[in-house]
Amino acid sequence: MSDQEFIGREKLGEGLSGCEVRMPRSKEWQMVAKESGREYRIFVASPSEVPPPSGFPVIYMLDGNAIFGTMVEAVRVQSRRPEKTGVTPAVIVGIGYPTDEPFNPARFYDFTMPTEPSELPKSYDGSPWPEMGGAESFFQFIEQDLKPRIESMCNIDKNRQSIWGHSLGGLFVLQTLFNHSTSFQTYIAGSPSIHWNKSRIREMEQHFTEQLKLNPHKIDLLITAGELEQSHPSRMNEYAKALAERLFGYADCGMHVEYKEFEGEGHVSVLPGLISRTARFAFQPLK
Numbered sequence: 001m002s003d004q005e006f007i008g009r010e011k012l013g014e015g016l017s018g019c020e021v022r023m024p025r026s027k028e029w030q031m032v033a034k035e036s037g038r039e040y041r042i043f044v045a046s047p048s049e050v051p052p053p054s055g056f057p058v059i060y061m062l063d064g065n066a067i068f069g070t071m072v073e074a075v076r077v078q079s080r081r082p083e084k085t086g087v088t089p090a091v092i093v094g095i096g097y098p099t100d101e102p103f104n105p106a107r108f109y110d111f112t113m114p115t116e117p118s119e120l121p122k123s124y125d126g127s128p129w130p131e132m133g134g135a136e137s138f139f140q141f142i143e144q145d146l147k148p149r150i151e152s153m154c155n156i157d158k159n160r161q162s163i164w165g166h167s168l169g170g171l172f173v174l175q176t177l178f179n180h181s182t183s184f185q186t187y188i189a190g191s192p193s194i195h196w197n198k199s200r201i202r203e204m205e206q207h208f209t210e211q212l213k214l215n216p217h218k219i220d221l222l223i224t225a226g227e228l229e230q231s232h233p234s235r236m237n238e239y240a241k242a243l244a245e246r247l248f249g250y251a252d253c254g255m256h257v258e259y260k261e262f263e264g265e266g267h268v269s270v271l272p273g274l275i276s277r278t279a280r281f282a283f284q285p286l287k
Contacts, residue, residue, distance in 0.1 A: 024048075025046050042093065045092040046091050057091070057160035060093045061095065064095045064096030065103070066271075070271065071278070074276050091150065112168065113133060115132060121196065162188065167192070174205075185219065191229060191240070195234040212253045219254055223259050223260075226262050229270075
């Protein structure tokens, strides 16, 4: 089935009859990373509108199995009236795994850097965590394999590329910002798991800001959390807000940073609100 394309495949429940539900202008295929040999399920939705001269903005979203459809419909509906909603048509790319489940344990490897055992939180049931430490290889898959494929299919504005991640995916977004800050122009880190490797993230941040002072360039960063995550022992909100506040000080170097806490939302329920906020943050009409 490798590289075979499907149109918005959604399996119907057992015993139901009828046609499959299709998502307009969406495709799906399996893709193997050239370097690592790891397999991914790629979801892509493209606008029906004629692309602007510079091409469409694009967003690469981790955990594509879980959130691709939500983002596609949010952008498809809101981009009909950009002057009212502040959302322009965009190409949506979901990076997922060959499963019909919303999340896959392989994300632990793909989204994390090598981590000292003493830095890791305890698992909920005391069992060992899945294999970790493949974030750099995963980044190279996005940069060297996936981006060229998407750019061969869609008219992309390379100056309006975004990356989105939530939880461990939010951690990956921050690692990408700190280590590869010119690969994207917009970074969205939802409920980032900074507690997973906080000392190393702090080192990356310090190196990033030192380099940014030497080579200022435009970066947009949105960091978010759910209000109800304040009670989580990871101190997720505390770390996320503190990071945003430190980075506020680099506006003169080109950084635009926003921090948003979603009222009444928890770690998972926050996703629809985060996606809607992402659409306005990443796909604003050009002035």
